[in-house]
Amino acid sequence: MRIGILTAGGDCPGINATIRGVCKTAINYYGMEVYGIHNGFRGLLDDEVTPLTETSLGGLLTMGGTVLGTSRVKPFRRGKASAPENTPAALMRTIQKHGLDCLVCIGGNGTQKTAAKLAETGINVVMIPKTIDNDVWGTDISFGFDSAVSIATEAIDRLHSTASSHQRVMVIEVMGHKAGWIALHSGMAGGGDIILLPELPFNIHNIGDVIIERLKKGKPYSIVVVAEGIPTLNGKKAAQYIAEEIEYETGFETRETVLGYIQRGGSPTAFDRTLATRMGGHATELIAQGKFGRMVSLQGDDIVSVPLADVAGKLKLVTPDNDLIVQGRRMGVCFG
């Protein structure tokens, strides 16, 4: 059995750990071969494929990013991000040339869709979900999320110093275009006073009122955590928009921080390392059992798998009845 493995979409902590998990299990336990496909689906189209051996895996457990490289090339999609020859035929050529019996695709929502289409075309596919945004449907948690939340929380911790020393409002923008999971978890873990998510509508006047109310209670500073994907006016970025509006509403000195790419870099947390490792091992087990067209998934504390056809194209969003929101509201956190 020869496995081809690729990583697609945005990089995130834990990808290398899951590659290591796949390879060690495949090579050590099942005696399979593993070939690395470089730069995501682009490498399948352009035939960038090299064999992986145990010695390729040194240091992977703790290393951020992906040693295989990644790209956002979508082989089934026309247009800008796709090469001219982005066709199943090109993919097939590479797969056959190297005698790959199956593909392990590590990625997020886009990869989920592509993997489902590959499965439809008859290719043996197993997908492992990875995303800092935690918005992949079909798994409780994706690795990368815990690391991103940790980094964002540490950043919010730091802002408390300045907020209280200068009696300012500090607005911090974290990642999350459609899903506010990072904002919700880092906001709650970092003691945010106001947390704004793409999924929940907010009233800017209300936010101003909350900040003024805090002043009256002797707290002349506030921490506002916003997801990048919240609606704004005039194309402004989330943090800038909210900071300007708060300054207008309250007259308080307000400062913004956009956390940006540091959320997705660096060594994964212990949590993400074990999750990524387990998912990698489970993917190889699925292959050994001939179970294809499936995505590895965390459900409760169990690693299981779900059919790609059932989950592809869906997005896991924060819902208003999320326990952390319900608890947060009761504790006085404003969600809009």
Added chain:
Amino acid sequence: MRIGILTAGGDCPGINATIRGVCKTAINYYGMEVYGIHNGFRGLLDDEVTPLTETSLGGLLTMGGTVLGTSRVKPFRRGKASAPENTPAALMRTIQKHGLDCLVCIGGNGTQKTAAKLAETGINVVMIPKTIDNDVWGTDISFGFDSAVSIATEAIDRLHSTASSHQRVMVIEVMGHKAGWIALHSGMAGGGDIILLPELPFNIHNIGDVIIERLKKGKPYSIVVVAEGIPTLNGKKAAQYIAEEIEYETGFETRETVLGYIQRGGSPTAFDRTLATRMGGHATELIAQGKFGRMVSLQGDDIVSVPLADVAGKLKLVTPDNDLIVQGRRMGVCFG
């Protein structure tokens, strides 16, 4: 409704966050009063009780340890750790004196037993599990565990430098008297080559063989992670015993590190902060609903509660079919 809250047993990251969760929810949302009982059950016996207000809660989310103080006094147990007057009557006097309608007991296995006995005597009790060891029966995870695993993993990461630079075997002892959860998770997250748990028997000759086998594969160093509670000879501490045996078996230079108390200190991880916060909020909700004699619990991603009578006195141990062990073995990790 007036709540008395206490923390008992060993301190761990997240206790203050859960105290904050209980208090903010109780005071802000339910309009209850909260009284802090100092130094665990000793404070109930000795009447060390002070009211908590919102201003008492500043900075608690991120702070390690417990602001209420803790002790290992067990009111229902005779002998060394208990004061002469450790009787339900003494507890009752303090509870009645301050008009406490219920108790929130934050603790581990010992506290679980005591809380169950308090419930039997008719006191309104809600328990919140906390332990770095993760061995409390009835909850998937206790807060404190993720923080302890993170610290231990970071320590193991550091040992890799020395192990590979000096071509040594490095043995690190982490906490866990009866349960090897920290060793298992930090060992896997830190890339341990050999991981020894109290729950799994090990053969010291086999461990020597594994280390020699690694040398033959070009890896003249190894990382060995041991839980403090593994069986040893002559009363030796786990790390010392294993290091000596490995040196005897293999002739390799072997060094030991006992991680000790730094595993339980410092600011909780983001994961532990949200878990602790949610559990605190849920405890207050139970009180508001008049549901007593229960322990707050994480099951999957849900915060629920279980009857204390069902869980008290049991210990959650690692079993050989644990997924992380199964996956680890396939990846070449030696568990004994």
Added chain:
Amino acid sequence: MRIGILTAGGDCPGINATIRGVCKTAINYYGMEVYGIHNGFRGLLDDEVTPLTETSLGGLLTMGGTVLGTSRVKPFRRGKASAPENTPAALMRTIQKHGLDCLVCIGGNGTQKTAAKLAETGINVVMIPKTIDNDVWGTDISFGFDSAVSIATEAIDRLHSTASSHQRVMVIEVMGHKAGWIALHSGMAGGGDIILLPELPFNIHNIGDVIIERLKKGKPYSIVVVAEGIPTLNGKKAAQYIAEEIEYETGFETRETVLGYIQRGGSPTAFDRTLATRMGGHATELIAQGKFGRMVSLQGDDIVSVPLADVAGKLKLVTPDNDLIVQGRRMGVCFG
């Protein structure tokens, strides 16, 4: 002897440690009294003064920001940032009202100027330099700098993951309006390929060439560290300007990150804690010896003091012959 102590200008890690150093030495060793003046010079104008005792100092060593609060009010400057009554007379009233024998002013360049003017008017002043920017003239290093460099370096470390995984150019903007110390040190410590400082002219075409040259050597990604104060066009922020120009020059996918306020927050590094502590202790020693009109200073490994009149109004900038620049150039780092 009664000391008044205030913190002015931007907050930075180590301020609380130096406050602790002043107070502990003054109270424990010299038997002096210390009064805290809140919110910088505004507190002197508005009479926001409270006594500090040893119990006020708990936890200060590790705490970010300043417990005394700060402001940018400049008592000798007319205009926007100054209250109507910003006159030496108002300051004098507060000083006399509380019987303060001397002032300890903790701040950066602005505070240095104000402290020098206070000294001219006959007030007993000792200044302690603090700034993350490290641009205070008269001291080798100011506390806060090492912490800021550490945070920035960790952020750059994280960007390497994404840069190499996506084969991108990552531009990171760190603090430093006029002085590029943070960019220089974090850029070198973080392995930046291109480092741009306000003090050194740069040629954007040359930067493009360097990036293309790296590609030819098999490095299809680059890390660019820029100080916020480098010259840009059309009022663009440093990172945005450089990222756009690089993308234009090279056609490479380029992403920007503005590190912002998290550089000045959170617990100080060990280095900053001991430096801040020593400076605080030395300030008190100067007071005990009646040496006023001086700024505490690190010279080599010695804590000394210099006359405020000699240093006020000067700015410590990076010079082209700085050893780190010279060494960096030889190692292939591009500084413009």
Added chain:
Amino acid sequence: MRIGILTAGGDCPGINATIRGVCKTAINYYGMEVYGIHNGFRGLLDDEVTPLTETSLGGLLTMGGTVLGTSRVKPFRRGKASAPENTPAALMRTIQKHGLDCLVCIGGNGTQKTAAKLAETGINVVMIPKTIDNDVWGTDISFGFDSAVSIATEAIDRLHSTASSHQRVMVIEVMGHKAGWIALHSGMAGGGDIILLPELPFNIHNIGDVIIERLKKGKPYSIVVVAEGIPTLNGKKAAQYIAEEIEYETGFETRETVLGYIQRGGSPTAFDRTLATRMGGHATELIAQGKFGRMVSLQGDDIVSVPLADVAGKLKLVTPDNDLIVQGRRMGVCFG
């Protein structure tokens, strides 16, 4: 010009950064060749030598330990740690075989002595000091020290949680056989109440008194930081001895932690990375200028060099008039 480079003695953070500094400057700027000698002086005796190229240097800046490997083999010393053929003749054979024009020896006190002897025998030697202990004579600071102090300080920070929660005395043992620099700096940075160094005599009764005195002032807990090299009785380790004595003297519950090898592992701090980088670059500059028999040195903020003959065999110890000790005493820290 062909350089041979080796690392000897205990590993420490920053060695790889200094190797990178040497190589990048040598290869990029001076067009020299660099050969890596593996496992310290053992590699010179056993001819373990491989050429280093720029591609060997990837990731070295941030990596702990030493990629060249290290050993404690002393070629001029008879006895246990030395191979039978540890003679200058064997060294010379390897040097001549590979046409090495000079040696860069990266190490601590032992390496300093060996390097001085090599220089006496006419070999072109440049030494770069590295040690977490900071006890190398002839340089203000060695890289590795700041990283070790940071790790130890973070550990002490964590112990505060447990100390205050349980009202305990926590004793932490940090590295330092003869020199107490780590204990002094981490003890002061971590807010240690009692700090014991090998260089300063202490009175155990006095320590007990200090702890009891703290209780009387409302502080029923204490943090004690001890260097491993303080004198003890009956061959006990430092932490154990002090903990037992304190418990005997005071009756307080006392717990010990031995920090151990994690102090020397992991990624160097930003401070150590720039120091190591500069020292590496400077070493190459010395070679280019034909200045041999010298050790690179930090003096104030300048990187300079000193003759090996002047510094070899001396040890840089903490003296009682050290400013940090003087300031610490005034602030109430007990040094014995």
